[in-house]
Amino acid sequence: MSATIRDVARASGVHASTVSRAFSTPHMVNPETRGRVLATAEQMGYRPNRVARALITGRTHNLGLIVADIANPFFPPLIKASESYARQRDYHLFIADTDEDPVVEEDLVQTLAKQVDGVLLCSPRMSNGLIDRVRRDVPLVVINRVVAGLPTVVMDVGQGAREAIEHLTALGHRDIALLAGPRGSWTNREIRRAANAVSRVGGVRLTVLGPHAPTERAGAGAAVPIRRLGVTAVLAYNDLMAIGLIDGLFTLGVRVPDDVSVIGIDDIGLSRMIRPRLTTVATPTAAAGRAAIDMLLQHGDDRHTTAHVTLQTTLVVRDSTGPGPYLAAAADASRPLSRSARHASFA
Amino acid sequence: MSATIRDVARASGVHASTVSRAFSTPHMVNPETRGRVLATAEQMGYRPNRVARALITGRTHNLGLIVADIANPFFPPLIKASESYARQRDYHLFIADTDEDPVVEEDLVQTLAKQVDGVLLCSPRMSNGLIDRVRRDVPLVVINRVVAGLPTVVMDVGQGAREAIEHLTALGHRDIALLAGPRGSWTNREIRRAANAVSRVGGVRLTVLGPHAPTERAGAGAAVPIRRLGVTAVLAYNDLMAIGLIDGLFTLGVRVPDDVSVIGIDDIGLSRMIRPRLTTVATPTAAAGRAAIDMLLQHGDDRHTTAHVTLQTTLVVRDSTGPGPYLAAAADASRPLSRSARHASFA
DNA sequence: AGCCCTTAAGCAAGCGCTTTCCTGGAGGAT
């Protein structure tokens, strides 16, 4: 098997504890000795065993990242950013997928608890009560949901939804549908609340459809109800649903943005690639992952700091939104000409 | 802190070793005693510490999964399937992203080595020599590349490429371009070899363009050369490039499949969602992940079994391929009518 | 010269668990 600290100690004529210190507290060992130890270690291919180290220090230098669905395109950028950021700090990342199941979620936290220094919980579906129980076993940071007494990082989708509705009204839309996401999603509540508020102010009639699974299929399935509603614009819970909806509408002969405008949320990579390119609210998922890791690493075991980070979102206007029936009434409608020009290229 | 095996022992009036056996070798302890121990353990919220267990047994019940780029849509389904499959077997998964950097790759394997029971290497960019060195530190399974003396699981993209070209010739295409992927990719070589072979037989003039980065942008950038070449069909290294190419062609006023047919490889989720829906070679990534985990778990430390698994690929015909100029000459062209009907819906 | 302080390194305990070895006692065979 591979070399242990004792092998290195023997080979370099010192005690094991000196080898240990040469690695973990270098200033406590004479530079000359340290050089010798490190050299023989290097030459023997010795690397400290992180498992043994974890057992005695209680710090594993591992983190857990629990998401609802790895294959949902919303998550990979977050995972990627978190992993790379963690690794820069000499932490490794466990990844786990709950398939939206709160039971799996809890069990995962429990079994991971002792082998990580903290867990990032993304859009958890657990009840607050459960979260309160598992947080005793391991430091937690929650992404995409606000949980009292727990450090959280959220993206201001409320702001994004507001901007989206305002963009729509500026284009002259007055009948708008909100394609709601899954029940129990914090994000969903935020979007709904914000959209409602801004609609009331702007004289918009907002119809909420849902709840729906956050999938392309659910979006496509909503095409018929949307057409029946007769709205001229739709804000979807996420890009996947928006894309599904556009596709469903296309099948029904309803054209986007000519007949109906559609806005998504998240700005997944896909949204730039489809035609029409999707107007959407960009959420800074990579930054969220990094922020969460920072919080985990800073506060560590301290179970009582409850920092809250809110990240800004931005509306990205592309080609899935266009002028609505009340455009004349709206003085500040943005770029109606370039928009219709672009859309002409579809004919 | 949380309960240890000794706490449970004390509380249930037995020795620590009995508690240990109650969990890890239940048949060695009297059913009655075991029941009592398990009950108090449950009630104290005790869970065996996997780190401590790993230290003494040498098995961590963790696996590593190293991929080139988590955000590349090819990988998430593989990651998801691997994770869920591993977890069913009581294994946790470390995930890591190399950003296509072989140096990162090696370091990752080394630092992970002692805290996992094996590593899945996806499309590694390391040299064979390096792989041979790191395999001494930890059991390895390679996905998407054949490495002598190492267990591997690959997908038969050669077969897929062959079918793709045959599909194209059946549709009456004789001038075809191959949009090559990155240099050093095993998959790329396989595709190229197969496409060349079948072209020679079928009387097709095949032009290879590349190498390219496996990205949408690279695909879009190839639109101009493709048009200049005057080919009527293109096989791309992967779906991302195919989608980029379609987009680039669209911008140039070249229509798919009317003017040029395009086939991708991988069948990422995206390919079903774009218009035209992409004809592509589906690669069974989820199955590949599961197969790799099986191999890792079966062979374990055994450094000398070198099973090779080859998974079948299948051509999925959608809407990005259509009849070519020599269609009349091809007796067996598939579904030319339904195809043109479908494509009519784009007008 | 004697003292104290600092620095460097050795010693040994122990993190939470598994596992080998050993002991005690129950049961069966002779």
Added chain:
DNA sequence: ATCCTCCAGGAAAGCGCTTGCTTAAGGGCT
């Protein structure tokens, strides 16, 4: 009754490392 066997469970070592305590050696000071 004696011996052997078998089973359940205790005792203790130890996985590879860190760390508090201790010792030894050197150096500066009075």
